[in-house]
Amino acid sequence: MEHSTHTHHAGAHDDHHHHEELGFWQKYIFSTDHKVIGIQYGITSLLFLLFGFSLMMVMRWQLAYPGSPIPLVGGLLEKIMGPLASGGVMSSDLYNMFGAMHGTIMVFLGIVPLAFAAFGNYVVPLQIGAPDMAFPRINMASYWVYFLGGVVMLVSFIIPGGPAQAGWTSYSPLASIIPTNGQLYWVIGMVFLITSSLLGAVNFLATIIQLRAPGMTWMRLPFFVWAQFVTGFLLLLAFPPLEAAALMQFMDKGLGTSFFLPTGLMVSGKMAAISGGGSPLLWQHLFWFLAHPEVYVLVLPAMGIVAEVITNNIRKPLWGYKALVYSVLTLGFLSFIVWAHHMYLTGMGTAISTFFQTTTIIISIPSVIILTVLFISLWGGSIRFNTQMLFCLAFLVMFGIGGLTGLPLGFSYADLFLHDTYYVIAHFHYLVAPGTIFALYAGIYYWFPKMTGRMMSDFWGKVHFWTSLIFMNLIFQPMFAQGMAGMLRRMYDGAVNYSAATAANAGVNGVLSEAIIYSNRTISMAAWMLALAQIPFIINVFWSIKNGRKAGSDNPWDSTTLEWQAPTPPPHGNFAVVPVVYRGPYEYSVPGHPRDFSPQNMPEPVSRKA
Amino acid sequence: MDIPYTTTPREDTGLYNAKVGIWLFLASEVMLFGALFSSYILLRVGAAPGTWPHGLLNVPLGTINTLVLICSSVTVVLGWASLKMNRFDRYRIYQTITVLCALLFLCIKSFEYRDKFNHYEIIKKDGTVVDGHLIEKTKDYYIIHPLPKATKKSMESEHPAAHSGAAAANEHATATAAGEHEATGEHAGGAEHVKIMVSDIERAQNYGPWHNTYLAIYFTLTGLHALHVLGGALVILYILVPGAKMWKTDPERYTNRIEISGLFWHFVDLVWIFLFPVLYLL
Numbered sequence: 001m002e003h004s005t006h007t008h009h010a011g012a013h014d015d016h017h018h019h020e021e022l023g024f025w026q027k028y029i030f031s032t033d034h035k036v037i038g039i040q041y042g043i044t045s046l047l048f049l050l051f052g053f054s055l056m057m058v059m060r061w062q063l064a065y066p067g068s069p070i071p072l073v074g075g076l077l078e079k080i081m082g083p084l085a086s087g088g089v090m091s092s093d094l095y096n097m098f099g100a101m102h103g104t105i106m107v108f109l110g111i112v113p114l115a116f117a118a119f120g121n122y123v124v125p126l127q128i129g130a131p132d133m134a135f136p137r138i139n140m141a142s143y144w145v146y147f148l149g150g151v152v153m154l155v156s157f158i159i160p161g162g163p164a165q166a167g168w169t170s171y172s173p174l175a176s177i178i179p180t181n182g183q184l185y186w187v188i189g190m191v192f193l194i195t196s197s198l199l200g201a202v203n204f205l206a207t208i209i210q211l212r213a214p215g216m217t218w219m220r221l222p223f224f225v226w227a228q229f230v231t232g233f234l235l236l237l238a239f240p241p242l243e244a245a246a247l248m249q250f251m252d253k254g255l256g257t258s259f260f261l262p263t264g265l266m267v268s269g270k271m272a273a274i275s276g277g278g279s280p281l282l283w284q285h286l287f288w289f290l291a292h293p294e295v296y297v298l299v300l301p302a303m304g305i306v307a308e309v310i311t312n313n314i315r316k317p318l319w320g321y322k323a324l325v326y327s328v329l330t331l332g333f334l335s336f337i338v339w340a341h342h343m344y345l346t347g348m349g350t351a352i353s354t355f356f357q358t359t360t361i362i363i364s365i366p367s368v369i370i371l372t373v374l375f376i377s378l379w380g381g382s383i384r385f386n387t388q389m390l391f392c393l394a395f396l397v398m399f400g401i402g403g404l405t406g407l408p409l410g411f412s413y414a415d416l417f418l419h420d421t422y423y424v425i426a427h428f429h430y431l432v433a434p435g436t437i438f439a440l441y442a443g444i445y446y447w448f449p450k451m452t453g454r455m456m457s458d459f460w461g462k463v464h465f466w467t468s469l470i471f472m473n474l475i476f477q478p479m480f481a482q483g484m485a486g487m488l489r490r491m492y493d494g495a496v497n498y499s500a501a502t503a504a505n506a507g508v509n510g511v512l513s514e515a516i517i518y519s520n521r522t523i524s525m526a527a528w529m530l531a532l533a534q535i536p537f538i539i540n541v542f543w544s545i546k547n548g549r550k551a552g553s554d555n556p557w558d559s560t561t562l563e564w565q566a567p568t569p570p571p572h573g574n575f576a577v578v579p580v581v582y583r584g585p586y587e588y589s590v591p592g593h594p595r596d597f598s599p600q601n602m603p604e605p606v607s608r609k610a
Numbered sequence: 611m612d613i614p615y616t617t618t619p620r621e622d623t624g625l626y627n628a629k630v631g632i633w634l635f636l637a638s639e640v641m642l643f644g645a646l647f648s649s650y651i652l653l654r655v656g657a658a659p660g661t662w663p664h665g666l667l668n669v670p671l672g673t674i675n676t677l678v679l680i681c682s683s684v685t686v687v688l689g690w691a692s693l694k695m696n697r698f699d700r701y702r703i704y705q706t707i708t709v710l711c712a713l714l715f716l717c718i719k720s721f722e723y724r725d726k727f728n729h730y731e732i733i734k735k736d737g738t739v740v741d742g743h744l745i746e747k748t749k750d751y752y753i754i755h756p757l758p759k760a761t762k763k764s765m766e767s768e769h770p771a772a773h774s775g776a777a778a779a780n781e782h783a784t785a786t787a788a789g790e791h792e793a794t795g796e797h798a799g800g801a802e803h804v805k806i807m808v809s810d811i812e813r814a815q816n817y818g819p820w821h822n823t824y825l826a827i828y829f830t831l832t833g834l835h836a837l838h839v840l841g842g843a844l845v846i847l848y849i850l851v852p853g854a855k856m857w858k859t860d861p862e863r864y865t866n867r868i869e870i871s872g873l874f875w876h877f878v879d880l881v882w883i884f885l886f887p888v889l890y891l892l
Contacts, residue, residue, distance in 0.1 A: 131611050134627045198638055206630040209623060210615050236638045241645035247830060248649065257819045257826035259649065263658070277823040279656050282649055289645070573611030 030144075032136035033572050037143050038122030039451065042444075045114035048150060049437075050534075052105035055098040057527055062090040063494035064524035084162055095492040096165035097182065101153070103168025104186065107294065108193050109150050111436055115301035116235065117146070117200050119443050120228045122451065124204060126563035126570060127222050129213025129579040129601075134206040142199035149192030156185035167490070169291070172260030172283040176252045177267050187250045194243045201235040204228060213562070213601075215581030219325070220600065222561045222585040223318070226325050227304030230332035231297050238293035238336065245286035252278075259283075281346060288339035296335045298432055299399075300328060302439035303370055306392045309442050310374055311586045312559045313389040314381025315596055318586045320373040327366035327373075334363040344412040345419050353412045360410040367403055371396060387461030391442035394469050395435055402430030405480065420490070423483025426476045434472040441468075441537070448541075449556045453568045454548030460536045467533035474526035478519040485516045494520040558597045561585055565599050617863045632870045636877050643881055646831050650888065653823045663824045666817070668722060672890040675718050676882065679839075682711035683879045686846075686872040693865045698857055701868070705850045708875070712843035719836055726825070729817040730754060734810050744816070745803055752806045752814065828889050835885060838878045845871050 022031075031037060058077070061070050067089060070077065074088025084094040125133055133139045156163040161180025164170065175183050208229050212221070221229075248259040256274065260283045263276030311318045318324070340348065340356040374396055383389065405427045408414040418424060441464075448456050487495045496502070500511045555564040562581070566574050579601040587598040593605060619626050654662055689704035725743075732740045732752060742756035815821055819829040849867050856864040 130613075132613055134613065134615075135631060136613070138631075198635075202631050202634045202638070205634050206627055209630050210620055210625070210627050211613070236634060237641050240638050240642035241648075244642055244645035244649065247834070248826075251819060251826065251830065255819055257830075258823055259653070259826055275820060275822045275826075277653070277657055277661065278826075279652055282652050285652075286645055286649070 030140060032132070032140050034121045034125050034133045034136070034139060035451075035570060037139050038118050038120075040143055041113050041121060041146070042118035044147065044150065045110050045118055048105050049110040049114065052102050052110055053531065055102045055105070057531060058090065059095060059098050059102070060524035060527045062095055062492060064521040066493040066496050080158065081162060090492075092492045093165060094162065096167075096490075097163045099490065100164045100167050100170070100186075101157070104164070105153065106432075107168065107298070108190070109146075109153065111298050111432065111440075112197065112235075112294075113146055114440055115436060116197075116204075116228065116231050116297060117142070119224075119301060119305065119440070119447075120200075120204055120231075123447060123563055124225055124228050125207060125211065126450075126566055126574060127225050127561050128208060128211060128216055129562045129575065129581065130207060130211035131573045131575065131578075133203050134210055135203050138199050139203050142196050142203065145192050145199065146196035149189045149196060152185055152189035152192060156182050156189070159185065169287055170249070170283075171287075172249060172252065172278075172280055173262070173265055176249060176261060177265075177272070184250065184253055187246045187253070190246045191243060191250075194239045194246070197235045197239050201232045201239075204232040205236065208232070213579050213581055216562075216600075217581075219322070220581055220584050223307040223321065223324055223328075224301075224304035226328055227300040227307075230328050231300045233332055234293040234297050234300075234335060238290045238297075241286045242290035245283060245290075248286075249283065281343075281348065284343050284346060285340070288342045289336075292339040292342065293332075293335045295428075295431070296331060298436050300331070302395065302436040303328070303374075305439045305443040305446070306374060306395050308561070309388045309392045309446050310377060311588065312446070312557050313384040313386065313392075314378060315384070315588045316377075316381050317584075317588055318373070319377040319379070321584070321586065323369055324373050327369040331363065331366040331370070334359060334366070338363055341410055341412075341415075344415045350412075357410060357412055361407075364403070364407065364410075371400060371403070386445075387456070387458055387465055388442040388445040390462065390465045391438045391445070394465070395438045395442070398430055398434035398438065398472070402427060402432075402435055405430065417486075418483060420488055421483035422479040422487050422489055425489050426479035426483060429476050429479075433476070434469065438468070441465075444541070446557070447563075448544065449551040449568070450554075450563060450566075451569055452545050452548070453551050454544055454546075455551055455556065456540050456544045456548060460540045464533065464537040464540065467536075468530065471526045471530035471533055475523050475530065478523055482516050482519060485512055486510060487512055487516060555599075558595070560587055560597050560599050562600055565601055617860070617866060626866060628866060628870050629873075632873050636873065639877060643831075643834075643884075646827070646834070647884070647888070650827045650831070653827060657823065661822075663822060666726075666824070667828075667890045668725070669890050671718055671722055672886050675715050676886050678711050678715050678718070679879045679882050682708045682715075683876055685711070686868075686875050690865065690868045690872050693857075693861075693868055702850065705846060705868075709843050709847050709850070712839050712846075715839055716836060716843075719832065723829075726817040726829075730814060731817070731821070732806055732814045733812045734806065735812045736810075740804055740806060742804070750808055752808070752811070754804045754806060756804055831885055831889065835878070835881055838881070842871065842875050842878050846875065 027033075028036060031040075058070060058073060061068075069088035070085075070090060074085065077085040077090075077094075078088050081094060084091050084097070090098075121133070121139070125131070153163070159181060161182060163182040164175070164186035165178060165180075165182060166175035170183065170186065208221075208225060248257070251257040252259050252261060258274045258276050258278040260280050261272065261274050261276060261278045262280060265272045265274065265276060307318060307324065338356060338359045340352060341360045344353055344356075378393075405423070409418055409424060409427060445456055445461055448454075483489075487498070491497075494517065495512055496517060498512045499505065499514065499517045501514055501517070502511075505511045551568060554566065554568045557564070562579055563570075565579060567576065581600045582603050583598060583600055585600060587593075587600075589596045590598050613627070614620070615627050617626055619629075623630070685704040685707045689701045689708065692698075692700040692704060728744045730740075730742065730744050730752065732754065734740065740754050740756055742754040744752065745755050746753040817825055819826040849864075849871060853867070854864075856867070
C-alpha cells in the first residue's frame with residue numbers, strides 16, 4: 001500500500017482535466033481506477049510470492065539437514081506453530097503444511113494475481129486505448145475478494161492444528177480425513193480466490209471486447225492483450241469446476257457427505273462413519289480440469305510480456321504476429337482437454353490415457369510455434385540488452401528447458417517412472433520460476449517508468465538478473481538428476497532413508513547414491529542465495545520510486561504501443577483525448593517514417609501519401 | 611471520465627458492456643453447474659449396482675415448482691417488454707409476480723427439504739430397519755411414522771458397519787425391540803406409529819446430504835440453485851423498488867438492467883429445467 005501511495009503522488013498534481021477530488025481512501029485504498037488496482041494487486045501478490053518462497057526456504061533446511069533445528073527462524077516457528085516445530089525442528093506435519101501452502105500461495109496468491117490481475121489491470125486498458133475497465137467497481141470488488149482469500153489462507157497458519165497439509169492438489173480422501181481444520185480454511189480461501197478470478201476474468205474480457213479504441217481492430221491488438229484475452233477465458237471457464245469441487249470437499253469435511261469418500265474407507269484402522277459411495281477420482285478430475293488450464297494461466301501472460309519486451313528491444317517488427325495469435329488461441333482451446341495427463345497412475349484406463357497422451361503431445365505444437373516465433377524475431381534485430389531484455393532472453397531458454405523436459409512426462413510409459421519425483425518438480429519450476437517469474441520481472445523493469453515516471457537502475461537490474469539466473473539453475477538443474485535417480489517429491493527427510501549410506505540399505509538395489517542425497521544441500525544453498533539475489537531488486541524498486549533517473553518522456557523505451565503514448569503516470573481516465581489507431585502494434589524501423597518506431601496512434605506521414 | 615458503451619451498444623459488437631459481461635458470467639455458471647452435473651453422472655455410474663435410490667422425491671411438488679419457474683420466466687420477459695413500450699405500471703405488476711413466483715418456489719423447496727430432514731432411517735441392533743417420518747424425538751426414544759414399504763431386513767452388504775459393533779447385542783434390548791413390534795402389530799399398512807428406544811438403536815440417520823451420495827448431490831445442486839433463485843429475486847426486487855428512481859433519470863439504462871437480470875433469471879430457470887428430470891424423474 002505504501003508503494004501505491006508514493007507512485008500516485010507524482011501523478012496527482014498534473015492531472016488537471018480531472019475535477020472531482022477523491023479522498024485518500026477512495027483514491028488509494030478503495031479505488032476503482034484500474035491502475036491503482038493493478039498496483040494493489042502487484043504489491044499484494046509480490047508479498048505473497050516472498051512469503052511462499054520463505055516457506056520453501058525453511059523446508060529446504062529440513063531437506064538439507066533433516067532433523068536439526070532451523071537457524072534464525074526456528075524459535076519463531078516454535079512460538080507460532082507450537083508442538084509442530086518443537087525445539088525449532090520441523091515436524092513432518094509442518095513440512096506437509098508448508099509444502100501444501102507453498103504451492104497454493106505461489107500459484108493462486110502469487111503468480112496468477114501478479115501475471116493476470118496486476119499486469120493485466122495496469123497495462124491492458126492502456127494498450128487498447130480505453131479510459132478504464134468496463135466495470136470499475138467489479139474490478140475493485142475483485143481485488144478485495146482476492147485480499148480476503150489471502151487473509152483466510154494466512155489465518156489458517158495460526159489456527160490450532162495449522163493450515164492445510166494435503167498438498168496443493170488437496171487430493172481426497174486424504175484432505176477430508178485429516179482431523180484438523182486447515183483444509184476447511186483452504187477450501188473457503190479457494191472459493192474467495194476463484195470468485196475473485198471470475199470477476200476479474202469477466203471484466204477483462206468485456207473490456208477487451210468492448211472498449212478497444214477506434215481503429216484498434218483485433219489484428220492490431222498487442223500480443224500481450226491477446227494473451228490476457230485467452231487467459232481470461234481460461235480463468236472464466238476452468239475455475240468454476242474447482243469451485244464446485246471445493247464446495248463438495250467442504251461438504252465432505254463439514255457436513256459428513258461422501259462425494260470423494262469411497263465405500264469401506266478405513267481411517268486409522270477403523271471404518272469411517274460415512275455413507276461411502278463417493279469417488280476419489282472425481283476430485284482429481286475436477287481439480288485437474290482447473291489446474292491444467294491454470295498452468296497456461298501462469299504462462300500465457302508471461303509470453304505476452306516477453307513478446308512486448310522483445311519486439312521493443314529488437315527494433316524490428318515481430319516475426320509471425322498472426323502465427324502467434326492463432327497459436328495462443330489453439331493453446332487456450334487445447335489446454336481444456338489435456339488435464340488427465342496428471343492422472344496416468346490412477347488406473348483410469350489405457351484408452352483414456354492414450355487420448356490424453358495424444359492431446360498432450362498436440363498441445364506442444366502451438367507452444368513450440370510461440371517460442372519459435374520469438375526466437376526467429378531476434379534474427380537480424382539490433383538488440384538492446386537492457387535488463388528487461390535479458391530477462392526475456394533467459395525466459396526463452398529456461399522456458400524451452402521446462403517445455404522439453406515435459407515431453408517425457410506426457411507419455412504414460414515414461415511417466416510411470418518419473419511421476420511424483422523431483423524430475424516433475426524441476427520440470428514445472430523451470431516453466432514457472434525462471435520462466436514466468438523472469439518474464440514478470442521483465443514486465444516490472446519495462447513498465448516501471450510508465451507507473452512512476454522514473455527508471456529503475458539498469459546496473460542493479462543486471463546484477464539481479466545474472467545472480468537470479470545462476471541460482472535458479474543451481475536449484476532446479478540437480479533436481480532432474482535427483483528425480484531420474486528415483487527420489488520422490490514429498491519426502492520430508494530429503495530421502496535420507498533411501499540413501500546408500502544407511503546401514504539398513506546395505507546391499508539393497510535402487511537406493512540413492514550419496515551424491516544425489518548431498519545435492520539437497522547444494523540446492524538449499526542456492527535457494528538461500530537466490531533469496532539474497534532478490535535484495536537488489538527490492539531496493540531498486542523502492543529507491544527508484546523517489547530517486548530513480550527521470551524517464552524524460554512518456555515513452556522512454558521508444559515503444560509503439562498505446563500505453564506509452566499516454567501521460568506519465570496516466571491520470572484517472574488515462575488519455576486526454578481518445579486515441580485513434582492507424583496501424584499494427586509492432587511497426588518498428590518502417591522505411592520512410594521519421595523515427596525507428598511508429599506509434600499505433602500515429603497517422604500515416606504526409607510525405608508518403610503524396 | 612465516462613466509460614463508453616455502458617448503455618448504448620457498440621457498433622461492431624452490437625452489445626452494451628453489461629450484456630457482454632452477463633453472457634460471460636453465464637458461461638462460467640454453465641461450467642459451475644456443468645461440473646456438478648458431471649459429478650452426478652460419475653457418482654451414479656460409479657454406484658454399486660442397485661444402490662442408487664429412486665423415488666425419494668415428491669414429483670408433483672417438483673412439477674409445480676417447474677411450472678412456477680417457467681411462469682416467472684414469462685413475466686420477466688413481459689416486464690421488460692412493458693418497459694420497452696413505456697408502460698412502467700405494467701412492468702411493476704409483472705415483476706412483482708416474478709418475485710412472488712421466486713418466493714413460492716423457495717417455500718415449496720424448503721418444504722421438500724424439511725421433509726428430507728424429518729425422514730429417518732433407523733437401524734436397530736437386531737438388524738431390522740425402520741424408515742419413516744419422525745413424529746417425536748427425546749433423548750430416550752424416537753417415534754416414527756413408517757413409510758408403507760419401510761420396515762425391512764437390513765442387507766448385510768448395504769450396512770457392513772451396522773453390525774460390527776453389535777456382535778454381543780444384549781439380550782435385553784433385543785427382547786424389548788421384539789416386544790415393541792408385537793405391541794404395534796408390525797404396522798404393515800404403515801398407519802401406526804412406532805416407538806423405538808434409543809438403547810435399541812445401532813444407527814439413526816435422517817435423509818440429509820450425509821445419508822448417501824444421491825442425497826449429497828441432490829442437496830448440493832438444488833441448494834446452489836436455490837441460492838441463485840434467492841440472489842436473482844433480490845436483484846429483481848432491488849431494481850423494482852429502491853432502484854426504480856433510475857426510470858425517471860435514465861430509462862434506457864434502467865431497461866437494460868431489467869434485461870440483464872432477466873437473462874440471469876432465464877439461466878436460473880434453465881438450470882432447474884435440467885435439474886428436475888435428472889433428480890426427480892430419472
